[in-house]
Amino acid sequence: MKLLVTTGRRNGAIDLEAAAAHGVVVSHTGYVPTDAVEHTWALILAATRRLDVELFSSESPRAEATPWQTSFGMGLAGKTLGVYGLGNLGSKVAKVGLAFGMRVVAYSQNLTKARATEVGVELVSEAELFATSDIVTVHLKLSERSTGVIGAKQLAWMRPESILVNTSRSRIVQTDALISALENELLYLAALDVFDTEPLPAKDRLLSTRGVIATPHIGYVTIEQFSMFYRDAVEDIRAWANGSPIRVLS
Secondary structure, rough: OOEEOOOOOOOOOHHHHHHHOOOOOOEEEEOHHHHHHHHHHHHHHHOOHOOOOOOOOOOOOOOOOOOOOOOOOOOOOOOOEEOOOOOHHHHHHHHHHHOOOOOEEEEEEOOOHHHHHHHHHHEOOOOHHHHHOOOOEEEOOOOOOOOEEEOHHHHHHHOOEEEEEOOOOHHHEOOOHHHHHOOOOOOOEEEEOOOOOOOEEEHHHHHHOOOEEEEEOOOOOOHHHHHHHHHHHHHHHHHHHOOOOOOOOO
16 A cells, blocks of 8 residues: 545544555545534534424325424523533534524633633533533544543533533543433433444444434535545545645644
8 A cells, every 4th residue: 555545634543653654645635624513503403402203204204193293392592502622613613502692611621711712602610511501512532531531420410401412523422321321311312423333233222222313423424525525535646646645644
């Protein structure tokens, strides 16, 4: 192998040091961050309006015996949105929350008050974020430090009517702890787009756990995103073939 092209700007599955040691060039493509932000809000709205039980369409019609209007939705104005990680994606999610008239709070290990103020949100402690938020949405990069950072302790701080949303990386949240918290009704719903094993096995415990709304890692799956992936991949290959690699990861 001489060239490896990966979609997006990072890939935790690639050992860059090993690639360099074997003389393999690793190039990446561009990435549209707003797609993940939009899908985060699609999940938030699906959860708060219980679209998982209310939605029907011509492709998946309800049975005739299904009652009309089976649940109560939750409005967003005046509610608290907790953003766990206020980086590029988290800050964009936060601003949408502000547009909905929500109180937005944020926390991460290195988050400063200046950064929170810049985005227009409140910096709070980890415990306060989980305890006071109606919706907690996760936007951390996966690393050794962030792996499993949300576990039984953090989930126990949540309220029975609160919602956890994860469109970031599955392993940031301890899956066993999440399943236990849902089964014990420590939180209302978990809306997930990422999983420890993908594709998600048909008999995965999450699929039989109460309060799970799941989509198959489609936060980045848009026409615009994949058009960029394919275009940039071809550009990467052409540039490497011409002796001047571009978008090289190191």
